[in-house]
Amino acid sequence: MAYSDDDIALAAEYALGTLDADERAQVETMMAADKDFTAMVRSWEHKLGALNQMVGSVEPRPEVWEGIRAAIGHSEARAPLVLPETPAPAVAPPVEGQAAEDSNVIRLVANARRWRTIASVASAIAAALVAIIGVGLSMPDLLPDRMRPRARTQIVEAKAPPVPAPSGQYVAVLQKEGGSPAFILTVDNATRNFTVRRVGASAEPGKSFELWLISDRLPKPRSLGVIGGSEFTSRPVLSSYDAEMVKGATFAVTVEQAGGSADGAPTSAPVFSGRLIETVPPAR
Template sequence: MTYSEDHIALAAEYALGTLDADERAQVETMMAIDRDFTAIVQAWEFRLGVLNQMVGSVEPRPIVWENIKAAIEHSEPQAPLVLPEAAPVASVAVEQAPVVDNSNVIQLSNRFRRWRSIAMTASAIAAALVAMLAIEVYQPALLPEGIRPKPRTQVVEVKTPSTAAPSAQYVAVLQAQGGSPAFILTVDGATRNFTVRRVGAAAEPGKSYELWLISDKLPRPRSLGVIGGGDFTTRAVLASYDSDVVNGATYAVTIEQPGGSPDGNPHSAPVYAGKLIETVPSASQPPR
């Protein structure tokens, strides 16, 4: 908006503070309805405020006021100041906010409160039950007499594993006629496994000792295998023979080529022989 020099001067005088009460009221009314005029007044206040701070207040001489009044009397009458008409304020249509139905929200909120109350109650009950169970297990004496569990006695039967009855043990001393023992043969009566213990037999270079079972119930001697070069030789070949044959047979040792007899028949006369005798009776046998 374009303002006249009178409006600009009026804004400057308002900033200087030289207007009377009616003129100040007029300027303040214009500032209330016109933002641009308010900006002009504030600009003058910014410019002139610095000058006001630079000088102190000075009391004018009495003749100054007399000269001002004389000048006003000789001046032409000033046209009345016409204020610009205020622009009509456009009416703003206020749309009424639609009414929202909050009944569903209220119902859901009430349900949520009920569910939360139920959940808290259930949690409290569960915690109380857990506490009672813990007290019942670890410190039942703290419970009242009416709900205190009665002591229970549990009888536990522990069965010790039954030890197997010792089986009969048989031993044969294999030696030459009138000589010292060369081998000791031990046979387990239950499993019929045998062990040959080398005692005094000297090693034969380039030869092997072979053990034979000789019984009148068999058509010919049966090889029980080559006796190893170590102190002990264990075999399980007697399990295929009848106990009467095992207990009543003669056990002989021959000297064969390395690795034993190639055809299952002895190739030398027995150098050591002996028969089994029972050294440990079976537990199933009645006492004699």
């Protein structure tokens, strides 16, 4: 059911407790006859109830009660004031149209008062909502349980890390001509790091195997270091050489004194050698 602005204002004022006795009786009569109007009044009471929750009770100071008691006692002890009778003022006869004008003025005053009440109620509700939201964000424990914001759980789907694209891989089998493999050399094309795996070779006591890079673009073989005694030996030294030169070079192993050649040049002929072949192509 649609209600007028006056009915809405009456419901709000009834919830606030600002009506006089006659108006309260009017509202209670309407509530007894109209369930929807009763629901509107209860709705206003619920909305304005938040204001009561935000304001604590305040105990008046003792001197306030003493002042009230003194004022009441003083007014009771005072003798009634008797005024001399005066003749009633003459009442001018009503002017034509004056009653209708007075009725319009009374209606306008009542409407203005109710609109002010509605504006005050709306402002109070807005202020209460702002206060509740602020308290809910900063200090939710101060709010009643039913007014506290519910905790939200956000599910974030974990994404697998991107799989790096495979780089090109090259392998060389270092062996004597027609013999079994002694070492396997693996080179990563992207980083040009290499790994030497010992397969079937073992150095004599007091000797070391040393790996060399041999290319027609270099004036002499370049040492890539001594091959360690463990199964795998890895180094990044090829990163200082051109990739195309590395792919076309010959890799050779010589037997040197323990710790490798002292002057950076091979002291004996290669005992094992081989060239790189592509085993894993780079990602396109």
